[in-house]
Every structure is written in structure tokens, then in C-alpha cells.
Amino acid sequence: MSTTEPLDHKESDETEEELAVSVLRYLASQVVDDPNAINIKREISDDGKLHLTLQVADDDMGKVIGRKGRVAYSIRTIVRAAGAREGLDASVEIVER
Amino acid sequence: MEWVETTGKTVEEAKEMALDILGVDYIDAEFEILEEPKSGFLGLSKKLARVKARVKPTAPRAKDTRRPRKRKVRDESEKPKTVAASPVAETTVSKATEPTTDEKPRSNVRSSESGGGRAAGKTSSRSSNRVPKKSSVETNEENEPEMEPESMSLAEQATVAQNFLAGILNEIGLEGTVAVQGIEDETINISVTGAELGLLIGPRGTVLSAVQDMTRTVVQRNSGGRSGRIVVDIDGYREKRRVALEAFARKLAEEVRDTGVGKVFEAMSSSDRKIVHDVVGTMEGVKTRSEGYEPRRYVVVEPLTEETPEQAQAE
Numbered sequence: 177m178s179t180t181e182p183l184d185h186k187e188s189d190e191t192e193e194e195l196a197v198s199v200l201r202y203l204a205s206q207v208v209d210d211p212n213a214i215n216i217k218r219e220i221s222d223d224g225k226l227h228l229t230l231q232v233a234d235d236d237m238g239k240v241i242g243r244k245g246r247v248a249y250s251i252r253t254i255v256r257a258a259g260a261r262e263g264l265d266a267s268v269e270i271v272e273r
Numbered sequence: 274m275e276w277v278e279t280t281g282k283t284v285e286e287a288k289e290m291a292l293d294i295l296g297v298d299y300i301d302a303e304f305e306i307l308e309e310p311k312s313g314f315l316g317l318s319k320k321l322a323r324v325k326a327r328v329k330p331t332a333p334r335a336k337d338t339r340r341p342r343k344r345k346v347r348d349e350s351e352k353p354k355t356v357a358a359s360p361v362a363e364t365t366v367s368k369a370t371e372p373t374t375d376e377k378p379r380s381n382v383r384s385s386e387s388g389g390g391r392a393a394g395k396t397s398s399r400s401s402n403r404v405p406k407k408s409s410v411e412t413n414e415e416n417e418p419e420m421e422p423e424s425m426s427l428a429e430q431a432t433v434a435q436n437f438l439a440g441i442l443n444e445i446g447l448e449g450t451v452a453v454q455g456i457e458d459e460t461i462n463i464s465v466t467g468a469e470l471g472l473l474i475g476p477r478g479t480v481l482s483a484v485q486d487m488t489r490t491v492v493q494r495n496s497g498g499r500s501g502r503i504v505v506d507i508d509g510y511r512e513k514r515r516v517a518l519e520a521f522a523r524k525l526a527e528e529v530r531d532t533g534v535g536k537v538f539e540a541m542s543s544s545d546r547k548i549v550h551d552v553v554g555t556m557e558g559v560k561t562r563s564e565g566y567e568p569r570r571y572v573v574v575e576p577l578t579e580e581t582p583e584q585a586q587a588e
Contacts, residue, residue, distance in 0.1 A: 195444070195445055195446060198444050199441070199444045199445055202441070202444045206437060206440070206487075206491045206494075207490055207491060207494055239494070242490065243300070246490075247486070247487070247490050249483065249486075250482075250483035250484075250486045250487040251483075251487070253475070253479060253480055253482075254441070254480060254483050254484060254487065257445075257472050257473060257475060257480045258444070258445050260472065261445060261446070261472055
């Protein structure tokens with residue numbers, strides 16, 4: 177029931193995904209109990225910014241946010257750096273299911 | 274571990290003061306509140322908050338009670354630190370390896386351990402680490418606790434950290450080497466070296482800090498909450514930063530001493546503040562203190578004048 181939903185890929189899948197997305201998935205998967213419940217939505221706004229939305233299992237919310245939001249901050253910082261490698265301005269939002 | 278005692282208007286302030294002295298992050302410190310602050314009648318008299326703090330020890334003693342009767346079998350295998358510090362393990366990430374499996378980043382990572390540090394004298398009990406079933410009675414003691422996540426050895430924690438970092442490089446598509454530099458004083462030092470790693474350092478080391486925090490989070494998760502301190506360095510950034518910061522602090526302190534006018538540093542991490550406190554602390558005629566709250570806490574350098582009224586009173 178909780179499966180990883182594929183991103184909107186054009187035709188070829190592996191090469192399409194931005195680094196920021198795969199890095200976000202990797203980081204999230206390293207801290208949650210239920211990696212299969214990780215869901216990432218991506219959206220590119222008109223000004224070319226990459227907005228990522230991360231959802232995890234309810235019980236894992238605290239883990240991706242961390243004490244005083246520290247884990248969330250680290251994730252955002254690293255994902256932004258990964259985005260920058262491809263010239264993208266990437267942001268991450270963590271939302272409840 | 275040494276305890277330090279600090280005071281402040283609030284408990285929080287006293288704690289931050291202690292972090293400056295210890296030079297570690299909040300989560301690496303252990304606090305004991307000695308006294309809550311009290312404000313007297315109409316706030317006219319005040320009693321400061323007092324706390325005691327130290328660097329959090331990593332190996333809780335309580336664990337020893339689990340197998341009391343086997344205790345006397347232990348001999349030299351008792352010192353985990355020597356085991357941990359000697360072999361320099363290296364993990365190399367190379368993009369050239371086949372991209373067949375994408376959901377398992379570790380498959381791209383070759384992990385090799387050079388047993389170099391083993392040359393002298395001691396017999397290697399570490400080589401049997403990987404095969405718990407075959408290990409002889411002598412090494413039994415050493416292997417058993419590793420099955421329980423909460424008593425993960427520092428060497429194992431280092432490996433978890435190493436794999437995690439190699440995974441980041443792999444995901445971002447950077448080539449580099451992740452090496453465990455050593456484990457001392459319950460601190461795991463890991464270095465990442467390679468080309469184009471400036472991205473992972475970021476302006477003023479912000480990304481590096483995030484990478485380090487994240488590494489610690491992952492290790493703690495894998496080790497059941499307890500972990501050693503973890504220091505990650507990328508391309509020697511921390512060392513360069515320390516040298517530059519020391520020089521800058523010295524220059525600023527000289528200015529303060531010469532002009533008699535205090536100066537303020539920009540906000541820094543507790544480890545950076547400690548560097549400043551330490552270097553200015555060795556100089557005559559100036560003193561430092563920290564102000565503000567994390568993460569915007571900063572160091573103030575002031576001229577030290579002998580005949581301030583407060584000091585005269587204190588005598």
C-alpha cells in the first residue's frame with residue numbers, strides 16, 4: 177500500500193532525474209525506518225526553481241525533521257548543493273501525508 | 274571526562290557558555306543543572322543559573338553488567354581504542370564502476386581496509402571480526418557485543434559513517450575517497466578528498482556542517498542512539514579554516530589591545546568559538562566572551578584594563 181511512487185518521467189527514467197532528487201531520496205532513506213514510504217514530488221516553477229516535496233511515513237516525520245529541525249536543515253542544505261551542481265535552485269519542503 | 278561549570282542569567286545561557294569552553298555541539302555535550310536562576314524581590318537581587326557540563330561519553334558503563342561471569346576472560350582485547358585507531362580504512366567512490374544497480378548506492382563503493390597499522394608486535398584479533406562464527410574463544414568477548422546495536426564499536430560506527438559519506442558522493446556524482454583518519458578520545462575523524470568537492474564544503478563550510486550533522490544522525494540511528502563524536506573534513510577545509518581563523522583572531526585581538534576598543538566576531542559554531550577563545554586567551558591585555566544564542570552566537574574581544582571597578586571589587 178505504501179509504495180514508492182515513480183516520478184513523472186518523460187521517457188527514459190534514470191537519466192531524467194535531477195541530482196537533487198536522488199540525493200534527497202538517499203538522505204531520507206538513511207534516516208527513516210520505512211524507506212518504501214518515501215515519496216518525492218518535484219515541480220519546476222516558472223522562474224526555473226526546483227521545488228521538491230518530501231513525504232515519509234507518519235512515524236518517520238520526526239526523523240527527517242530532527243531536534244530543532246536540524247536534520248531537515250541539513251537535508252535542505254545538502255540537496256541545495258546537489259542542485260547547484262546542475263545549476264538548479266532546489267528547495268525541499270517536508271509535508272505530512 | 275572533565276566537567277566544566279558555568280553560570281548565566283538563564284540555564285540556556287549557562288549551557289551555551291559551557292559549549293564555548295568544551296568546543297562541541299549541543300548534542301555532544303551532557304549537562305547537569307546545578308542551580309536554577311532565581312530572581313529576588315522585584316528582581317532586585319539575582320541568583321545566576323549554574324550548570325555543569327562535559328563532552329558526552331560514548332561508552333555507557335552500564336552495558337558491562339550484561340555478561341558478568343565472563344569478565345575474567347578478558348585480557349588485552351579490552352582496549353577497543355587501539356583496535357579502532359590502527360587500520361586506516363578507505364572507501365573509494367569511482368564513477369567508472371558499472372551503474373547497474375541504482376537503488377543500492379553501496380554497490381558502487383569499494384571498501385578496502387589496509388591493515389598497515391598492524392605491523393608491529395600485536396596479534397591481529399581484528400581480522401576475525403567479519404566471521405563471528407569461526408572466531409575462537411579468545412576473540413569471543415570482542416565480537417559478541419557487536420551484535421547488539423547499542424554497543425556498536427567506534428570502528429563500526431566509523432564504517433557506517435564512511436559508507437554514508439561515500440553514498441553522498443555517489444549520489445551527487447562526485448569522485449572522491451572517504452577515509453577514516455583515526456579514532457581518538459571517542460572522536461571519529463573522517464576525511465573526504467577528491468576533485469570538485471568545494472560544493473560539499475559550501476560558503477563558510479555550511480554544507481560541510483550539514484554533511485557532518487547528517488553523518489552523525491545516520492550513525493546514531495544505526496548505533497541505537499549512542500555514538501562517538503564525528504568530525505568530517507573535506508579536502509582539509511577544517512584545518513585550513515582553523516589556521517586562518519587563528520591568524521584572524523590574533524590580528525583582531527591585537528587591534529583591540531592597541532586601540533582599546535572592543536570588537537565582535539561574526540556568529541560561529543562552538544568549535545570555531547573555542548578556537549578564538551583559545552588563541553586570544555594566550556594573549557596579554559585582551560579577553561573574550563561569547564554573546565547571543567545558537568546558532569547566532571558570537572565572540573566578543575575586549576581590552577583588559579586592570580583597574581575596572583568590577584575587578585577592583587572582586588579582589
